[in-house]
């Protein structure tokens with residue numbers, strides 16, 4: 879399994895100061911999300927893992943899930959398609 883480094887842009891801290899941090903914060907840029915339809919699955923690091931990896935598979939590999947990080951529609955594009963979770 880190929881893991882990717884979780885990307886947080888330089889402006890993240892500035893945007894958190896500006897908009898605050900809450901459950902609608904984009905974990906990449908710190909801006910407020912318009913909707914929560916895009917996310918990536920992460921493990922400790924944090925690192926991003928492919929969207930189709932199950933909790934069970936993680937267990938077998940001895941890895942610990944760090945949960946789902948929601949991203950805005952622009953920030954999600956920093957990851958290849960197979961790493962993107964899409965919610966309706």
Ligand SMILES: [Zn+2]
Pocket residue numbers: 904905906907908909949950952953
């Ligand atoms: Zn963002």
